[in-house]
Amino acid sequence: MNGTWTLTKLVLKRERLVVPLWLLLLVALAAGQVQRYATGIPDMAAFAREMAANRALTAFAGEVHSATLAGMAVWKNADAIYTILGLIMILTVVRHSRGEEESGRAELAGAGVVGRLAPLTAALSVTCGSAVLAGLLTAAAMTAVGADAAGSLAFGAAITAAGLVFAGMGAVAAQLTQTARTAIGVAALGLGVSYVLRFLADGSGVTALKWLSPQGWSHLVRPYGDDNVAVLLLSLAFTAAALALAYRLLVRRDLGHGLIPERSGPAASDRLTSPLSLAWRLQKGLLGGWIAGYAIAGLVLGALATSIEEVARQGAAVEEFFRRYTASPEATMTDAYLWLIVLSLGYVSALYPLLALLRLRNEETSGRAELLLSAPVSRVRWVAGHLLFALAGSILVLAAAGLTMGLAAGAPGKVLAGALVQVPATWVLAGIGVLAFGLLPRAAVAISWAAFLFVNLFGEMLGPILGIDYWIAKYAVPYPNLPMVVSGEPFTATAVLSMTGLAAALTVTGLAAVRRRALI
Amino acid sequence: MELAIEVEGLVKSFGRVRALDGLDLSVRTGEVHGFLGPNGAGKSTTIRTLLGLLRADSGRTVLLGGDPWREAVDLHRRLAYVPGDVSLWPGLTGGEVIDLLGRLRGGLDRARRAELLERFELDPRKKARTYSKGNRQKVALVAAFASDAELLILDEPTSGLDPLMEAVFQQCVAEEKERGRTVLLSSHILSEVEALCDRVTIIRRGSTVETGPLSQLRGLARSRVTAELASPPNGLTRMPDLHGVKVDGNRISFEVDRTRLDAALAELIRVGVRDLTCAPPSLEDLFLRHYESAKAER
Ligand SMILES: Nc1ncnc2c1ncn2[C@@H]1O[C@H](COP(=O)(O)OP(=O)(O)OP(=O)(O)O)[C@@H](O)[C@H]1O
Ligand SMILES: [Mg+2]
Numbered sequence: 001m002n003g004t005w006t007l008t009k010l011v012l013k014r015e016r017l018v019v020p021l022w023l024l025l026l027v028a029l030a031a032g033q034v035q036r037y038a039t040g041i042p043d044m045a046a047f048a049r050e051m052a053a054n055r056a057l058t059a060f061a062g063e064v065h066s067a068t069l070a071g072m073a074v075w076k077n078a079d080a081i082y083t084i085l086g087l088i089m090i091l092t093v094v095r096h097s098r099g100e101e102e103s104g105r106a107e108l109a110g111a112g113v114v115g116r117l118a119p120l121t122a123a124l125s126v127t128c129g130s131a132v133l134a135g136l137l138t139a140a141a142m143t144a145v146g147a148d149a150a151g152s153l154a155f156g157a158a159i160t161a162a163g164l165v166f167a168g169m170g171a172v173a174a175q176l177t178q179t180a181r182t183a184i185g186v187a188a189l190g191l192g193v194s195y196v197l198r199f200l201a202d203g204s205g206v207t208a209l210k211w212l213s214p215q216g217w218s219h220l221v222r223p224y225g226d227d228n229v230a231v232l233l234l235s236l237a238f239t240a241a242a243l244a245l246a247y248r249l250l251v252r253r254d255l256g257h258g259l260i261p262e263r264s265g266p267a268a269s270d271r272l273t274s275p276l277s278l279a280w281r282l283q284k285g286l287l288g289g290w291i292a293g294y295a296i297a298g299l300v301l302g303a304l305a306t307s308i309e310e311v312a313r314q315g316a317a318v319e320e321f322f323r324r325y326t327a328s329p330e331a332t333m334t335d336a337y338l339w340l341i342v343l344s345l346g347y348v349s350a351l352y353p354l355l356a357l358l359r360l361r362n363e364e365t366s367g368r369a370e371l372l373l374s375a376p377v378s379r380v381r382w383v384a385g386h387l388l389f390a391l392a393g394s395i396l397v398l399a400a401a402g403l404t405m406g407l408a409a410g411a412p413g414k415v416l417a418g419a420l421v422q423v424p425a426t427w428v429l430a431g432i433g434v435l436a437f438g439l440l441p442r443a444a445v446a447i448s449w450a451a452f453l454f455v456n457l458f459g460e461m462l463g464p465i466l467g468i469d470y471w472i473a474k475y476a477v478p479y480p481n482l483p484m485v486v487s488g489e490p491f492t493a494t495a496v497l498s499m500t501g502l503a504a505a506l507t508v509t510g511l512a513a514v515r516r517r518a519l520i
Numbered sequence: 521m522e523l524a525i526e527v528e529g530l531v532k533s534f535g536r537v538r539a540l541d542g543l544d545l546s547v548r549t550g551e552v553h554g555f556l557g558p559n560g561a562g563k564s565t566t567i568r569t570l571l572g573l574l575r576a577d578s579g580r581t582v583l584l585g586g587d588p589w590r591e592a593v594d595l596h597r598r599l600a601y602v603p604g605d606v607s608l609w610p611g612l613t614g615g616e617v618i619d620l621l622g623r624l625r626g627g628l629d630r631a632r633r634a635e636l637l638e639r640f641e642l643d644p645r646k647k648a649r650t651y652s653k654g655n656r657q658k659v660a661l662v663a664a665f666a667s668d669a670e671l672l673i674l675d676e677p678t679s680g681l682d683p684l685m686e687a688v689f690q691q692c693v694a695e696e697k698e699r700g701r702t703v704l705l706s707s708h709i710l711s712e713v714e715a716l717c718d719r720v721t722i723i724r725r726g727s728t729v730e731t732g733p734l735s736q737l738r739g740l741a742r743s744r745v746t747a748e749l750a751s752p753p754n755g756l757t758r759m760p761d762l763h764g765v766k767v768d769g770n771r772i773s774f775e776v777d778r779t780r781l782d783a784a785l786a787e788l789i790r791v792g793v794r795d796l797t798c799a800p801p802s803l804e805d806l807f808l809r810h811y812e813s814a815k816a817e818r
Contacts, residue, residue: 265645267645281609374571
C-alpha cells in the first residue's frame with residue numbers, strides 16, 4: 001500500500017478538470033429538473049398520473065413513486081444520472097489502473113517505493129470518493145431547491161451506491177483483460193445488461209426483475225416516496241464483493257498481464273497486406289461487440305413492444321408525448337414506443353464511430369502510426385481504413401438492432417427502416433470525430449465524449465433544464481430531425497440527405513487537416 | 521558525390537521550444553552516417569522531419585532527391601525506418617508485424633527474413649504485447665533489414681539490445697553497407713559508431729557542431745598524455761595549452777591539442793621523463809567535450 005497517497009494525488013491532479021465538470025452535470029440534471037418542473041407543470045398530480053400510465057416512458061425512466069415536484073423531477077432524470085455516473089466510474093477506474101499499466105507508467109511507479117496494490121487503491125479512492133461527493137452534492141442541491149431533506153439524502157445515497165457498484169465492476173474488469181479498451185468493454189457490457197434489466201422490469205411491469213439490476217437497486221430506494229435506503233445494502237454488498245475479487249485477482253496476476261494467459265499466434269501472415277487489413281484487425285473486436293450488444297438489446301426491447309398498453313390521447317403531457325414521437329393521429333402507443341426505442345438506439349450508436357475513430361488517436365500517441373506512416377502509406381489511406389469501419393460499422397450496428405427488434409416486435413420492415421434512418425445522424429457524429437482528430441488531435445478524446453454526451457442529453461434533458469425548448473434542440477442535435485418512419489411519418493429524404501452531406505463535409509475537412517498537420 | 525540526405529538550415533519549433541535551430545546534415549549515398557548528440561539535441565526531431573511526419577518551419581530538406589513532406593509516400597517506398605522507441609500492435613505477433621511492414625514497403629526477402637530471425641534469436645510467434653523492449657526493436661530491425669530499401673534510417677536502434685545482439689546488429693549494418701545501401705544511424709553507443717560509421721555529424725541544441733569523417737574529427741580532438749616525471753611537475757601546470765591537468769606526486773596527466781603536442785612534450789623532457797603514455801584521442805573524448813560544453817551552456 002506504500003505510495004498510495006502519492007499516487008492518489010497524481011490521479012486527483014489528472015482528474016482536476018474532468019471530475020468537477022461531470023459533478024456539475026449530474027447536479028444540474030437533478031436540481032435543474034426541479035426548477036424546470038416548478039414552473040413548467042401546473043398540475044403535478046395530473047402530470048404524475050399521465051406519466052405513470054405511459055409504459056413507454058416508465059420503461060425509460062422507471063416507476064412514478066411520488067407525485068411531488070421533487071419526486072417527479074427525480075423520476076425524470078434519476079435513471080440517466082445512475083447510468084451516466086456508472087459509465088464515468090468505469091472509465092475513470094480503468095483509465096487509472098489498467099490504462100496506466102498498459103502505457104507502462106505503472107511500471108515506473110511500481111519500480112519506485114509504491115506497493116503493488118497502490119495504483120488500484122489510488123484509482124478507487126478517487127472514483128469512489130467522487131461518487132460519494134456526487135451523492136452529497138446532489139442531496140444538498142435538491143434540499144437547496146426546496147426538496148424534502150430526508151428524500152434528498154435518500155436520493156443522494158442511491159446515486160453514490162450506483163457509482164460504487166460500477167466502480168467495483170470496472171476494478172474487476174481491469175484485472176481480467178490486458179488492455180484498458182477491453183476492460184472498458186467488459187464493464188460497459190455489465191452496465192448495459194443492468195440497464196436493460198431495469199428497463200425490462202419497468203417496461204413489462206414485472207418489477208421483480210429490478211432486483212437483478214444495480215440501477216434497479218437505486219430505483220428501489222424510491223426517493224421522496226418511502227425512502228427505502230435499506231435496499232442499498234445490496235449495492236454495498238455487491239461493491240464489497242467486487243472490490244475483494246479485484247484485489248484477489250490483482251495479487252495473483254503479474255503486472256501488465258491479464259488473467260487469461262497470452263497464447264502464441266502465427267509466425268507469418270499473408271492477410272495483413274494493407275492499412276485496411278490492419279484496420280480490420282484492430283477494429284473487428286469493437287465492431288463485433290457493438291453488433292452483438294445491439295442485436296441483443298433490439299431483441300429484448302422489441303419483445304417488450306407487444307406488452308405496451310395503449311393510453312387515451314388525453315392530457316397535456318400525453319399530447320406532448322405523441323407530438324414528439326409520432327407524426328400521425330393514427331399512430332398507436334406501440335408505434336410511439338418503437339420509434340422512441342429506435343431513436344434511443346440511434347442516439348447511443350453515435351458512440352460507436354467516435355470510439356472507432358479514437359483508435360486513430362491511440363495509434364498516433366502510441367507511436368504505432370509513426371511506424372506505419374514511415375512505410376509508403378499516405379495519411380488519408382491510413383485514416384480511411386478506420387473511417388470505413390466507423391461509417392459502415394454504424395450501418396451494421398443499427399441494422400443488427402433493427403432486425404432483431406423488428407422480428408421480436410412483429411414489424412420487421414418498419415422497424416428496420418426506422419433503425420437505418422438513424423445512420424446519417426450517427427455519421428454526423430463520426431464527422432465530428434474526424435474533424436476533431438484532424439484539427440485538434442490533443443483534444444480529440446475530450447471533444448468526442450463531450451459531443452456524445454451533448455447529443456444525448458441536450459434535447460431531452462439538458463435543454464429543458466437550461467430553459468431551451470425541446471423543439472429548439474432540433475437545430476443543435478441531428479436525431480430529432482429524422483423522419484419518424486415507425487410512427488406514421490412518410491419517409492422524406494431531406495433530413496437524411498442533408499445530414500449525409502454535413503457528415504461528408506465534416507469528414508473531408510477533417511481529412512484535409514490530417515494531411516496538413518504534424519503527427520504528434 | 522551523390523547525397524541521399526541533404527539538410528540545410530533546418531528550423532523546427534514546438535511552441536516556444538526551438539528543437540532545431542539551423543541544423544545541417546548531409547549523408548552521402550552508400551555511406552553509414554553516424555548522427556550523434558546529447559539527449560534532447562534534436563536527432564529524433566530531425567529524423568521525423570525527414571520522414572515527413574513533422575513539417576519544417578524553414579530550411580531545405582532533400583531526401584533521396586525529393587521533398588520529404590510532399591512526396592512522402594513515394595520516398596517511403598525506398599527507405600526503411602526503425603524508431604527509437606518501437607511500439608507495436610499488441611495483438612499482432614512479431615512475424616505478422618514484420619510481414620505487414622514488409623508488404624507495405626513492397627515485399628521482403630523470405631530467405632533473409634528467416635535468416636535474420638535466426639540471427640536475432642527472435643520468436644515470431646509471440647504477441648507483440650509480450651515482447652520486451654529489445655525484442656520489439658528486433659522486430660523493427662528484422663523488417664528493415666529484410667526489406668530492399670536503399671536507405672535505412674535507424675534512430676537509436678540498439679538501446680534495448682544486449683551485447684550479443686549488438687554484435688549481430690553491427691554485422692547486419694556492415695552487410696547492408698556492402699550491398700550499397702545508405703544508413704543514417706543515430707546512436708549513443710560510441711563503439712558502435714566507431715565500428716560502423718564512415719562519417720559522423722554531431723549536433724547540439726538543434727544545430728550542427730561538427731561533421732566529417734571520423735579520422736578528421738579525431739584530428740580536431742586532443743590527445744591525453746600521462747607521464748611519470750623525475751620530479752614534481754610544478755611549472756608545467758601553468759602551461760596555457762594543457763587542459764584537464766591532474767597532478768599526483770611526480771605523475772601528471774593532461775589533454776593537449778595535437779598541434780601543441782611538441783611543445784608539451786618538450787616541457788616534460790625538460791623536467792625528465794621516467795614513463796610516458798600518449799593515448800590516441802578517442803571518440804569518447806570528443807563526445808564528452810561537446811556534451812559537457814552543452815551542459816555548461818544549459
Ligand atoms: N512533440 C513535441 N512537442 C514539444 N517538444 C518536443 C516534441 N518533440 C520533441 N520536442 C523537444 O525537442 C527537443 C529535441 O528532441 P528530440 O527528441 O529530437 O531529441 P533527441 O536528440 O532525439 O534526444 P534523445 O537522445 O534523448 O533521443 C527536446 O527539447 C524535446 O523536448
Ligand atoms: Mg531521440
